[in-house]
Amino acid sequence: MSLKVTEVIKAYGHPNIRATHKSTLEITKEEKLTPRGDCIIAVKANKGLYELSGEFKKIARKEGSKIKLIIEVEGLKEEITGYGSPKLILSHPTDIVCRKSNYICNRTLMIKANKAARDLNRELIGKLRNPKVLVKITLIAEVSG
Numbered sequence: 001m002s003l004k005v006t007e008v009i010k011a012y013g014h015p016n017i018r019a020t021h022k023s024t025l026e027i028t029k030e031e032k033l034t035p036r037g038d039c040i041i042a043v044k045a046n047k048g049l050y051e052l053s054g055e056f057k058k059i060a061r062k063e064g065s066k067i068k069l070i071i072e073v074e075g076l077k078e079e080i081t082g083y084g085s086p087k088l089i090l091s092h093p094t095d096i097v098c099r100k101s102n103y104i105c106n107r108t109l110m111i112k113a114n115k116a117a118r119d120l121n122r123e124l125i126g127k128l129r130n131p132k133v134l135v136k137i138t139l140i141a142e143v144s145g
Contacts, residue, residue, distance in 0.1 A: 004142040005056040009096075011042035013073070013133040019117035019125045023101055025069075025080065026117075027137060029094040039097070039117045041071065041128055042135045048094040049109060056141050060084035060109075065143040067110040069098055072136040076124045082110030084141060096139075109139070 014033045019025075021039035029045045059065055065084030070077065080098055089106040098113040127133055 002142055002144045003059050003062075004140065005053065005059050007047070007052055007056050007139040009045050009047045009137040009139065011045035011135045011137060013128040013130045013135060014040075014043045015129050015131060017041060017125065017128045019120055019128070021117040023099065023116050025098045025113070025115065025120070026107075027096045041117055041120065041125070042137065045094075045096070045137070047096075049090045049092045049096050049107065052090060052139070056139070057088075057090045059141040059143050060090065061086050061088050062143040062145070065141055068138075068140040068142075069109070070138040070140070071120075071124065072138070073124055073127045073133055076121065076127060078115075078120050078124055080110075080113055080115045082113035084143075085111055 016033045018038045024039040026039045027042045027045050069080045087104050092107040095107040096109045097107045098110050102111050
């Protein structure tokens with residue numbers, strides 16, 4: 001038997017999206033983005049980690065849990081997979097961060113992710129530079145038990 005919870009987040013593109021960071025990827029509720037924010041792939045999200053459901057957080061914090069983040073923009077789709085951890089805090093009010101490393105802070109959604117910002121499809125990143133483009137982000141937390 002496996003437990004699975006899905007969350008859907010809506011966000012938008014921004015002209016300053018570069019997506020060149022080699023170890024992280026971030027979605028934020030913030031509206032402003034400077035070129036220094038090279039891990040950010042979407043802004044104006046309608047949820048930060050704090051707003052995710054208790055059920056999602058419970059599964060993400062289970063030992064051996066897997067987390068998927070699916071980005072969809074104008075017919076293009078990218079999937080990032082990683083792992084949850086009992087140490088996840090999941091409390092940041094504005095940010096959601098996927099990390100290739102094992103580092104955990106209150107902004108961390110997943111660790112040991114298979115992709116960071118610079119690994120994403122460049123055509124998709126091009127679309128994310130349009131501030132009018134709607135970005136659908138699906139988060140899936142799953143654990144076998």
